[in-house]
Amino acid sequence: xxxxxxxxxxxxxxxxxxxxxxxxxxxxxxxxxxxxxxxxxxxxxxxxxxxxxxxxxxxxxxxxxxxxxxxxxxxxxxxxxxxxxxxxxxxxxxxxxxxxxxxxxxxxxxxxxxxxxxxxxxxxxxxxxxxxxxxxxxxxxxxxxxxxxxxxxxxxxxxxxxxxxxxxxxxxxxxxxxxxxxxxxxxxxxxxxxxxxxxxxxxxxxxxxxxxxxxxxxxxxxxxxxxxxxxxxxxxxxxxxxxxxxxxxxxxxxxxxxxxxxxxxxxxxxxxxxxxxxxxxxxxxxxxxxxxxxxxxxxxxxxxxxxxxxxxxxxxxxxxxxxxxxxxxxxxxxxxxxxxxxxxxxxxxxxxxxxxxxxxxxxxxxxxxxxxxxxxxxx
Numbered sequence: 001x002x003x004x005x006x007x008x009x010x011x012x013x014x015x016x017x018x019x020x021x022x023x024x025x026x027x028x029x030x031x032x033x034x035x036x037x038x039x040x041x042x043x044x045x046x047x048x049x050x051x052x053x054x055x056x057x058x059x060x061x062x063x064x065x066x067x068x069x070x071x072x073x074x075x076x077x078x079x080x081x082x083x084x085x086x087x088x089x090x091x092x093x094x095x096x097x098x099x100x101x102x103x104x105x106x107x108x109x110x111x112x113x114x115x116x117x118x119x120x121x122x123x124x125x126x127x128x129x130x131x132x133x134x135x136x137x138x139x140x141x142x143x144x145x146x147x148x149x150x151x152x153x154x155x156x157x158x159x160x161x162x163x164x165x166x167x168x169x170x171x172x173x174x175x176x177x178x179x180x181x182x183x184x185x186x187x188x189x190x191x192x193x194x195x196x197x198x199x200x201x202x203x204x205x206x207x208x209x210x211x212x213x214x215x216x217x218x219x220x221x222x223x224x225x226x227x228x229x230x231x232x233x234x235x236x237x238x239x240x241x242x243x244x245x246x247x248x249x250x251x252x253x254x255x256x257x258x259x260x261x262x263x264x265x266x267x268x269x270x271x272x273x274x275x276x277x278x279x280x281x282x283x284x285x286x287x288x289x290x291x292x293x294x295x296x297x298x299x300x301x302x303x304x305x306x307x308x309x310x311x312x313x314x315x316x317x318x319x320x321x322x323x324x325x326x327x328x329x330x331x332x333x334x335x336x337x338x339x340x341x342x343x344x345x346x347x348x349x350x351x352x353x354x355x356x357x358x359x360x361x362x363x364x365x366x367x368x369x370x371x372x373x374x375x376x377x378x379x
Contacts, residue, residue: 005237005328007337011074012314012327014344016307018070022063023134023303024183024296025355029053029060031184032200033100033127034177036120039188039200044368046120047108047379051366052191054104054379059358061097062351073340077155077243077330078314081147085157086137089164093133100126108379128177135176138303139169142255142310143226144318149243158319168221175214179302182207186279186295190288193367201283204295208276215272215302219256222309228254229316229324237328246329248321255309265308271301 002010032053040046071079083090099122107119143166146159185204189197222228227250234246259265275298282291310316316324331337 002338002341003238004334004337007334007341008237008327008331010341011070011331011337012307012311014341015067015070015074016304018063018067020300020303022060022067023180023299025063026057026060027131027180027299028183028187028292028295029057030127030131031180031182032188033123033184034131034181035184035188035200035203036124036127038203039185039192039196043113043116044371045196046116047371048192048196048366048368049188050104050107050123050379051371052188055362056358057104058101059355066351070340074332074337075314075325075330076332077241077325080155081145081157081315081325082137082141084155085145085147085159086140086164088161089133089137093130096126096129104379127180131177131180132173135173136164136169138176138306139172140164140166141315142172142222142306143168144229144250144316144321144324146319147315147317147323148320149317149323151244153242153244168218168226171214171218171221175211175218175302178207178211178214179299182211182276182279183295183299186283186288186291189283190292191365193365197288197365201288204291205280205283208280208298211298211302212273212276215269219269222255223253226255227252228257229313229321230254230257231312231326235326235328239329241329241331241333243323243325243329246322246326248316248324250321258309258311268301268304268308272298272305275301 032049036046036049040049068079071082103119103123103126107116107123110116145157146163147155147157149155182204185200185202185207188200189204191197192200229248229250232247232249236245239245259269275294279291279294279298282288282294312327314325314327314330332340
């Protein structure tokens with residue numbers, strides 16, 4: 001039904017869609033947590049913020065599990081390198097998500113200012129850390145990481161945690177944090193009561209401008225300061241999953257060459273500017289529901305820009321470019337991709353329908369009266 005080339009392309013698209021799903025859904029609750037000390041100034045206001053994301057944050061993280069599962073099943077070589085090379089960074093991010101879950105449960109168990117301030121601080125920190133680390137990971141994936149592949153396809157990573165904290169990756173991490181602050185601020189503008197909603201909208205508008213500035217800075221840095229990768233021969237789109245059969249060279253300015261060769265790809269970065277400015281306008285005229293849609297599109301467009309700029313590379317090798325992992329030579333077998341595709345076509349719509357129902361049931365603002373009325377029954 002599908003040839004190998006088409007299946008690989010479909011799964012590259014699905015991987016991007018799952019990552020976007022995680023960034024759009026879990027992104028707004030990470031952003032809301034980062035705004036907790038700023039948008040909320042009293043204990044009741046902080047409880048309003050926490051209860052806007054309290055009923056949905058666990059479900060949002062399902063997208064992270066789906067993304068990791070898709071990498072494991074469809075791109076096993078990418079999974080092997082990324083989850084071993086980035087092991088310590090991923091451990092820190094997952095530890096933050098664990099402490100974040102504990103913060104939600106423990107924060108309101110004791111009515112003491114010091115106790116609640118402690119857990120509020122942990123919620124803020126555990127919102128920043130995953131957003132920063134995931135952005136840093138994308139930055140490193142774009143510029144390549146130090147790994148080798150032996151003649152029998154054994155992979156070895158030769159870097160460390162500090163190697164990941166290079167200037168371009170940190171810029172991507174900062175962009176990730178700012179992007180999610182904007183998205184989280186828009187969400188609070190929709191879901192929180194005043195004055196929290198108004199403050200959050202103000203932070204979201206400012207974060208939108210900073211996002212555009214960092215997006216431009218990242219593009220300039222990628223073009224002028226990073227050597228990109230290009231395949232020079234030996235790569236068949238329907239060939240075996242063996243990264244040793246091609247040749248790759250590095251040169252300056254190549255990272256953004258896809259946009260020059262395929263001008264339709266310019267729609268992604270152009271959309272970033274359009275929808276961020278539209279989001280700011282919608283917040284100014286108090287249309288937070290529409291602003292949340294445009295903010296989600298902005299998040300998706302930023303991720304799409306990164307994916308399109310790197311295509312067909314999934315994870316380049318900075319020390320041995322010829323073994324870089326691409327869409328065409330690092331996938332699972334054709335039958336594995338077919339079986340996984342049918343499973344996805346069955347279960348992904350179920351997840352989307354269920355998620356839509358949950359958000360519809362939970363629609364409406366979280367008010368101070370609601371928090372007072374339910375007392376210890378809510379966060």
